[in-house]
Amino acid sequence: MNFRIDLHMHTNSSDGAYSAVELLHLAKEMNLNVISITDHDNVNAISEAIELGNQLDIEVIPGLELSTDIEDKEVHLLGYFIDIENEELQKYLSFFREERLYRAKRMIKKLNSLNIDINIDDVLSEANNSAIGRPHIASALLRHGFVNDYYDAFHRYLRDNGPAYERKIHISPQSALKLISDAGGLSFIAHPGHLKESVLMNLINAGVDGIEVIHPSHNDFQVKFYRGIVNQYCLLESGGSDFHGGNKGDYDNLGKYLLNEARLDAMKKMLHSKTA
Numbered sequence: 114m115n116f117r118i119d120l121h122m123h124t125n126s127s128d129g130a131y132s133a134v135e136l137l138h139l140a141k142e143m144n145l146n147v148i149s150i151t152d153h154d155n156v157n158a159i160s161e162a163i164e165l166g167n168q169l170d171i172e173v174i175p176g177l178e179l180s181t182d183i184e185d186k187e188v189h190l191l192g193y194f195i196d197i198e199n200e201e202l203q204k205y206l207s208f209f210r211e212e213r214l215y216r217a218k219r220m221i222k223k224l225n226s227l228n229i230d231i232n233i234d235d236v237l238s239e240a241n242n243s244a245i246g247r248p249h250i251a252s253a254l255l256r257h258g259f260v261n262d263y264y265d266a267f268h269r270y271l272r273d274n275g276p277a278y279e280r281k282i283h284i285s286p287q288s289a290l291k292l293i294s295d296a297g298g299l300s301f302i303a304h305p306g307h308l309k310e311s312v313l314m315n316l317i318n319a320g321v322d323g324i325e326v327i328h329p330s331h332n333d334f335q336v337k338f339y340r341g342i343v344n345q346y347c348l349l350e351s352g353g354s355d356f357h358g359g360n361k362g363d364y365d366n367l368g369k370y371l372l373n374e375a376r377l378d379a380m381k382k383m384l385h386s387k388t389a
Contacts, residue, residue, distance in 0.1 A: 174193055317342075
């Protein structure tokens with residue numbers, strides 16, 4: 114049996130469209146055997162997903178996606194097999210949740226100065242108790258008729274350095290790697306296709322465990338290149354669809370960007386060696 118493995122998926126606990134229950138049923142429809150939910154700065158969906166996964170015969174690997182900053186460039190790190198009850202991790206996630214709220218309020222203030230009349234309650238209703246991000250502000254703008262579509266909201270107001278943009282608070286890569294490691298997890302550079310090689314080497318030297326090689330944004334050349342880096346530096350390989358659903362328009366990616374079972378076995382062996 115060839116296992117179908119997707120280790121990069123998001124729920125509506127961050128910027129995905131579906132609840133954990135809905136996402137697990139979608140995964141079942143796509144005949145996925147192993148998934149990881151990797152919400153941004155959030156682990157709220159994982160317990161429910163694991164419980165339902167056991168019923169549906171789908172292994173759910175607890176994960177998350179953290180934002181860091183290197184050379185003034187936002188870099189995302191994936192953590193897998195994390196202990197979601199880890200005290201330091203929970204402190205960090207609580208802090209980041211508050212920072213996301215403050216950031217949203219600053220962006221709304223900028224939008225208000227552009228004569229766009231939305232408030233934090235409009236955005237909170239879109240977020241539905243998830244960690245607030247730009248997608249929720251975009252959805253509020255769309256719902257209230259200030260933009261033509263979701264992407265228009267980003268193009269006109271919310272893009273990096275756009276008129277309503279506010280930078281996120283980031284932790285250092287070293288802190289993010291330590292957070293993942295101390296929570297018992299493995300760390301991976303997420304979708305590195307847009308990163309400079311110096312950033313890649315910075316993270317490798319900092320002790321990252323692996324690289325996300327399989328990703329919708331990577332072409333065949335990039336897959337081959339990052340696999341070569343993985344082999345050269347004895348790193349692990351991860352991969353997945355980065356599925357969000359909803360306005361992202363990435364439905365076709367689900368079930369298409371899969372990790373080889375041998376790569377997952379290598380991750381588990383590394384995890385075992387760290388805890389042995």
